[in-house]
Amino acid sequence: MIPSVLPTYSRAPLSFVKGEGSWLIEADGRRFLDLGAGIAVNALGHAHPTLVTALTNQANKVWHVSNLYDIPQQQKLADLLVELTFADTMFFTNSGTECCELAVKMARKYWFEKGAPEKTDIITFDGSFHGRSSAGIAAAGTEKMVKGFGPLLPGFVHLPWDDEEALKAAITDQTAAILIEPIQGEGGIRPLSDQALKDLRALCDEKNILLILDEVQCGVGRTGKLFAHEWAGITPDIMMVAKGIGGGFPLGAVLATEEAASGMTAGTHGSTYGGNPLGCAVGCAVVETVSDPEFLANVSRQAGALRQGLEGLVAAHPDVFEGVRGSGLMLGLKCKASNIDVVNAGYDNEVITVPAADNIVRLLPPLNLTDEDIAEATSRLSAAAKQVEKAI
Ligand code: PLP
Numbered sequence: 001m002i003p004s005v006l007p008t009y010s011r012a013p014l015s016f017v018k019g020e021g022s023w024l025i026e027a028d029g030r031r032f033l034d035l036g037a038g039i040a041v042n043a044l045g046h047a048h049p050t051l052v053t054a055l056t057n058q059a060n061k062v063w064h065v066s067n068l069y070d071i072p073q074q075q076k077l078a079d080l081l082v083e084l085t086f087a088d089t090m091f092f093t094n095s096g097t098e099c100c101e102l103a104v105k106m107a108r109k110y111w112f113e114k115g116a117p118e119k120t121d122i123i124t125f126d127g128s129f130h131g132r133s134s135a136g137i138a139a140a141g142t143e144k145m146v147k148g149f150g151p152l153l154p155g156f157v158h159l160p161w162d163d164e165e166a167l168k169a170a171i172t173d174q175t176a177a178i179l180i181e182p183i184q185g186e187g188g189i190r191p192l193s194d195q196a197l198k199d200l201r202a203l204c205d206e207k208n209i210l211l212i213l214d215e216v217q218c219g220v221g222r223t224g225k226l227f228a229h230e231w232a233g234i235t236p237d238i239m240m241v242a243k244g245i246g247g248g249f250p251l252g253a254v255l256a257t258e259e260a261a262s263g264m265t266a267g268t269h270g271s272t273y274g275g276n277p278l279g280c281a282v283g284c285a286v287v288e289t290v291s292d293p294e295f296l297a298n299v300s301r302q303a304g305a306l307r308q309g310l311e312g313l314v315a316a317h318p319d320v321f322e323g324v325r326g327s328g329l330m331l332g333l334k335c336k337a338s339n340i341d342v343v344n345a346g347y348d349n350e351v352i353t354v355p356a357a358d359n360i361v362r363l364l365p366p367l368n369l370t371d372e373d374i375a376e377a378t379s380r381l382s383a384a385a386k387q388v389e390k391a392i
Pocket residue numbers: 039094095096097098129130131132181185186214215216217218242243
């Protein structure tokens with residue numbers, strides 16, 4: 001008999017009733033160190049007092065107001081992000097997938113309004129992940145995601161990751177935009193170099209195409225800058241943001257320049273819940289906290305310490321791990337053993353990590369994890385590695 005919840009997830013046998021900082025707690029009191037943070041969602045950990053206050057204060061005022069009316073919390077968050085980023089304007093969503101939908105629509109509408117309706121193709125890359133909607137799966141294009149779901153949304157061109165020559169050769173008069181994650185998350189923590197991002201920007205300028213960055217996983221302070229592309233000193237035309245921006249409340253945003261957004265006039269897009277008062281009250285609290293230069297400096301400090309711990313772990317367990325990669329607190333342990341075995345051994349040792357493609361174990365901890373959390377992370381991961389070693 002089919003379970004009452006559609007069985008699209010293979011769930012671990014864990015069930016949490018409470019969260020505190022970097023810790024998740026089961027009903028029997030077992031405490032797990034959460035190095036997954038809901039896959040880069042709980043940017044400030046669990047039950048952060050600032051976020052609890054923002055949410056409960058707003059909950060006592062008004063939960064939901066239609067986008068038919070002004071939503072002051074939405075306006076505040078938009079103004080804050082305009083001040084802090086390249087963006088002139090933005091649209092709020094509830095998830096990363098919805099950002100993908102709008103980013104694709106926005107790029108196509110831009111060229112339509114510019115008198116170039118033939119420019120509809122979006123270039124994407126192997127290993128990318130942009131969500132599970134029709135546009136999202138067509139963008140990723142992998143058999144695993146698209147098989148059985150055809151006919152697919154047309155107009156996506158899939159290229160190898162980080163192959164400049166292939167990219168240059170693929171651009172045609174139909175190319176509307178390049179859509180890319182500065183650091184692939186699901187694809188196995190694969191970062192683009194700063195130079196590669198600079199080259200992408202230059203190529204988009206030269207060929208007159210839009211650059212869409214998907215910072216759903218790598219954005220909102222995760223790399224030690226508010227957004228990952230800042231390290232390369234470039235700006236996109238359109239950017240997808242979700243996950244961390246809500247700190248656990250479903251919230252996303254598509255940020256854009258005035259030029260790129262120019263086709264999106266009244267009636268061209270909408271959402272019932274997107275940018276609702278609860279989400280935006282929490283989003284403001286997250287962005288105000290994370291954008292503080294001291295907070296970001298601390299992300300880089302903690303990332304350095306965690307990475308050092310992981311390098312030691314790799315050196316101590318050469319049969320289990322091959323290396324560490326990533327940026328800031330978006331780290332991947334490249335495994336020699338099965339990454340799934342490592343993640344499962346982590347559960348046995350009360351530490352939560354997330355598998356990714358390319359045999360990677362992903363670490364996406366809360367951005368405010370403490371020195372003690374880092375010490376616990378290395379010792380619990382080391383216990384997990386020993387367990388895997390024994391079984392090899
Ligand atoms: N884009 C990236 C880079 C992601 O990592 C994800 C989710 O993992 C998405 C888009 C889709 O976001 P959501 O699951 O919130 O729809």
